[in-house]
Amino acid sequence: MTLSAIDQKNQNDLKSELQNDPKHSKLEKLAAALIGRLLGVPIAVAKSGFQHGGDAGPAGRQGRRFRLECKKYSDATSLSDRELLGEIDQALARDTALEAWFLIATRNVPEQLRQELTQKGEREGVPVEIIDWEDRELAPLAALCAFAPDIVKAEFSEEAEKSAYALQPVSTDTIEMLRRNLQSWCLGFKILQNRSHEKLRKIWNSPKESNANLGQDAAGGAHTKRIRRSAVHQALTYWCLALAETDSPAAVIGLDGVGKTWVTLDWLIETIDEQPIILVVPSSSAATLSSISETTVKQFLANQLYELSGVRDTVHWLRRLDYLFMRPTDEGPVFTIFFDGLNQEPSIQWLQLLRILQSEIFSTKVRVIISTRKHHFENKLGKLHSLISTAKSIQVDNYDTTPGGELDQMLVFEGLTQADLHPDLIELARTPRLFALVVRFRDRLIEAGQITVHRLLWEYGRDTLGVRAERSFSEEEWQAWLKEIAQKYRDGFKKYTRPNLSVNQ
Structure with a gap:
């Protein structure tokens, strides 16, 4: 002053x-x-x-x-x-x-x-x-x-x-x-916070970083043709504001391809200045949690800090973790942890992990967001009703078709309106993961008279795989390949390798 x-x-x-x-x-x-x-x-x-x-x-x-x-x-x-x-x-x-x-x-x-x-x-x-x-x-x-x-x-x-x-x-x-x-819970916190925020920004803005860290391209910041999923953002913000009174995790759920990872990362980027240390953890990275206890969870978090910092060793960060957990409640949580794609690692005891994260040692210190498919959330996790502080369920749906809504906003990027799409294409275009493919191959689908996901994927594969193999495969080859895979599945063949699935055999 x-x-x-x-x-x-x-x-x-x-x-x-x-x-x-x-x-x-x-x-x-x-x-x-x-x-x-x-x-x-x-x-x-x-x-x-x-x-x-x-x-x-x-x-x-x-x-x-x-x-x-x-x-x-x-x-x-x-x-x-x-x-x-x-x-x-x-x-x-x-x-x-x-x-x-x-x-x-x-x-x-x-x-x-x-x-x-x-x-x-x-x-x-x-x-x-x-x-x-x-x-x-x-x-x-x-x-x-x-x-x-x-x-x-x-x-x-x-x-x-x-x-x-x-x-x-x-x-x-x-x-x-x-x-x-000079308090032990504060020393070094800002450095870890800044590094975690820097890592999140890299994942959000670089497809290579996103693929390396999450196994998928969820780098929304690298794509100019994207919209803000306002309903989900609002729900996550309400959940975050209510955390002063509850330890409830946020469960971002939806069908495959609706953009659960994208929208959660987008919200984290939007609120990054209010976030503590952010850990984005793909479910595959949590596979080391073969057994779930307070000790193994602390060890897991220490490993995350070691990877984030790139210095010292896990033993050092386990000690630092104990200091960080001394942070007073009125200072806010120490971590926001986003566990992405729980359905992809069914071997992990996710329910027990979330129970442990509500125990006294982690309570108020760890803010948890999970993403998973709707079926997995409802049937495998039982909607997390067994948690003392039950989860806040946040549904991610396909793009809505209301005038001026999400689908219309996406079509504006392409210079199109819903009137430019065949009525049967609109339902496919509502799925965020399929939208770009629908716009790209809409004419071919109409000409073929087959507006299905399988046909859409064949059109995509004919172009992309054909370039790689310096040949194209016909619709008959595609159908024969699908028939072969289906027959193997009916015969009890449940595991596939890349050669098994190759269209060039």
Whole structure:
């Protein structure tokens, strides 16, 4: 915040007191005492000499494991980039479970160095917090001193205490921000949140990323010819708003090809600024959950964080997960997890997984969205009625045909109206997955006098597979192939390989 002339003078006086005292150890003791009181955890100051990447730390008290590095420099003294980066390595070498590394400095830390330290922390999986000095606004270190002027007096002087006390009225918000930022549940959360949001945007905007992560092209952002499924978006928003009072998962259900994955990703992108850490989990990636318990679910989430960060190991992220779950309820959930395509992995005990995610350890911390086919939801999952907080069912239907509705909006992209389609084609065009094919092959279907899904797929296959094989297959070959597959199915042949299905045999 901008300071008044009086506040600016008090801050300058306080800085002079801190910088001009020749004993470096005073700053170490001051920082340890101030942060210790702010967090309610005793902090010990290291002995002189080699200090293993920090001057002080809580040494595991109350489960806290961070290091403080203090630099009592004048404005004219440069901070050593290499030295400080090396301090992080030393701190990690001493404690592989290091929770965070703090830099406390009596001068401004230049933006370039700040970025280097932060990026170093991200590469190592260790959050870096900087409490330094700003001259043009309230300095974080000045606010920390204003939090406890009595400690400033004990460690420095009465003059420093007076200046710190005078800054108290303008320091309240900054002190609360410091208290929040230094809590174990907050340290590193923003980095993980940003990385998860970045990954979601890549999936949404790149067909290659979408296919790599989800096994399908659900990159709606890469397609200009798309519409917003308003009814589903509204239902997901209402569900999200109601989560303050319930742990109910959202179940996005519908028939095959209606766009359940697309519409859920679209909503997540639309609300991304309000989302915590987002995990998009295709059902195939959950196959490791062969047994379901609180322990295996935590291990699964730790694996997800490891993949998201790309650093350290699962053991480290399991510890970080425990810290993240300390996040107060009023801060909102830690995760929004989207389990996509439950019907594709029937071996997983999905119902038990959702029960575990409603247990005390995960309650209020994990927001869950699932997508599955309607039959699977109703018959295999029993509509999730056995959950204590039952699921919010959100139906995804085919495009509606009302004037100006979803189908009309899609046809506008093609310069068409419903009147341009054969009446029997309209029903096929309502299925989002088939819409583009219907528009592309509408004339062929009408000429053939067969407006069916099978005919549509044959027209598509004749073009796409014909190009690959440098030949086309006839309608008779297509029908014979379907007949052969049907006969094998009737004979009990349930598993198929690519050669079994080849039209070129």
